[in-house]
Amino acid sequence: KQLAIVGCPFSAGQPKGGVDKGPIHLVSAGLVNQLEALGWNVHFDGHHQFEDISIESDPPIGLLKNPRVVSRTCEALSGVVSEHAQNGRLPVTLGGDHSLAMGTISGTLKHFPEACVIWVDAHADINTTDTTDTGNIHGMPVSFLMGIGSKVPEFDWLKPVLAANKLVYIGLRDVDDGEKKILRENKIKAFSMHEVDKYGISKVVELALDHVNPNRDLPIHLSLDVDALDPSVTPSTGTPVRGGLTFREGHYVCEAIYETGLMIGLDIMEVNPSVSDTASVTQTVAVGCSLTRAALGETLL
Numbered sequence: 001k002q003l004a005i006v007g008c009p010f011s012a013g014q015p016k017g018g019v020d021k022g023p024i025h026l027v028s029a030g031l032v033n034q035l036e037a038l039g040w041n042v043h044f045d046g047h048h049q050f051e052d053i054s055i056e057s058d059p060p061i062g063l064l065k066n067p068r069v070v071s072r073t074c075e076a077l078s079g080v081v082s083e084h085a086q087n088g089r090l091p092v093t094l095g096g097d098h099s100l101a102m103g104t105i106s107g108t109l110k111h112f113p114e115a116c117v118i119w120v121d122a123h124a125d126i127n128t129t130d131t132t133d134t135g136n137i138h139g140m141p142v143s144f145l146m147g148i149g150s151k152v153p154e155f156d157w158l159k160p161v162l163a164a165n166k167l168v169y170i171g172l173r174d175v176d177d178g179e180k181k182i183l184r185e186n187k188i189k190a191f192s193m194h195e196v197d198k199y200g201i202s203k204v205v206e207l208a209l210d211h212v213n214p215n216r217d218l219p220i221h222l223s224l225d226v227d228a229l230d231p232s233v234t235p236s237t238g239t240p241v242r243g244g245l246t247f248r249e250g251h252y253v254c255e256a257i258y259e260t261g262l263m264i265g266l267d268i269m270e271v272n273p274s275v276s277d278t279a280s281v282t283q284t285v286a287v288g289c290s291l292t293r294a295a296l297g298e299t300l301l
């Protein structure tokens with residue numbers, strides 16, 4: 001069992017400093033040893049300093065902030081991730097903000113074009129250049145991966161690789177009006193916190209898999225934003241939203257996806273060790289590590 005930890009100190013998809021330090025905190029909390037203890041052969045060749053991608057100037061394009069840095073970083077990340085997948089290593093990307101998913105998901109889908117994506121998040125991250133209110137590209141990766149909305153030439157390298165029927169959300173509770181319209185128009189399946197309350201998390205995971213992976217024969221890319229969990233569980237993140245997944249619900253999702261034996265890509269995103277006090281940071285980093293372990297085979301018995 002081979003995996004590669006791809007540490008991505010990156011924050012240009014959103015305005016808050018600190019999320020670039022997420023990967024460093026996760027690794028220094030012992031994640032490599034923890035995964036080796038689960039029997040994984042872990043490839044970790046240090047954090048990829050994508051941010052040394054020198055951009056002389058990166059003025060906004062419309063509302064979009066840092067578009068060139070985000071685009072070039074994701075393009076480089078896509079190559080790193082697909083190379084690991086090519087070499088039989090499961091890429092585990094540690095963010096960094098969620099705009100990086102343009103790189104991770106295009107990278108894994110290059111090698112596993114029939115893969116489905118399970119997006120665990122408080123947010124849909126599917127704004128387009130026309131619908132974004134903030135211009136923060138971490139709120140937009142899914143629209144770029146699906147080729148929805150007006151083209152942005154800087155992102156021409158990213159071809160539409162994700163079909164609506166291969167995407168499913170779990171944990172949504174803070175979706176912009178423009179995004180709600182996009183979800184409806186594209187018939188994208190989403191299990192919000194209302195459905196989690198209504199059906200319970202195990203039924204939600206089963207229904208989500210039934211939708212994108214009915215025969216349980218397609219590879220799965222799990223893209224997890226730690227803000228999917230309640231802020232009482234993962235407080236140190238840039239866009240916290242009340243009413244999220246409990247500690248156990250978050251871990252159940254990861255455990256259940258591991259149990260399918262189909263996971264070929266994992267993203268652990270939006271840990272921001274600069275948000276909140278030390279105790280909150282320590283807790284959030286510890287939960288990030290335990291979610292990662294749960295997605296990679298750690299069991300309670």
Ligand SMILES: N[C@@H](CCCCC(O)O)C(=O)O
Binds near residue numbers: 138174
């Ligand atoms: N929908 C908001 C918030 C996005 C939050 C992004 C996070 O989920 O990665 C925006 O577009 O700025």
Ligand SMILES: [Mn+2]
Binds near residue numbers: 004044045
């Ligand atoms: Mn490497």
Ligand SMILES: [Mn+2]
Binds near residue numbers: 098121123125138225
């Ligand atoms: Mn997100």
Ligand SMILES: [Mn+2]
Binds near residue numbers: 121228239
């Ligand atoms: Mn989010």
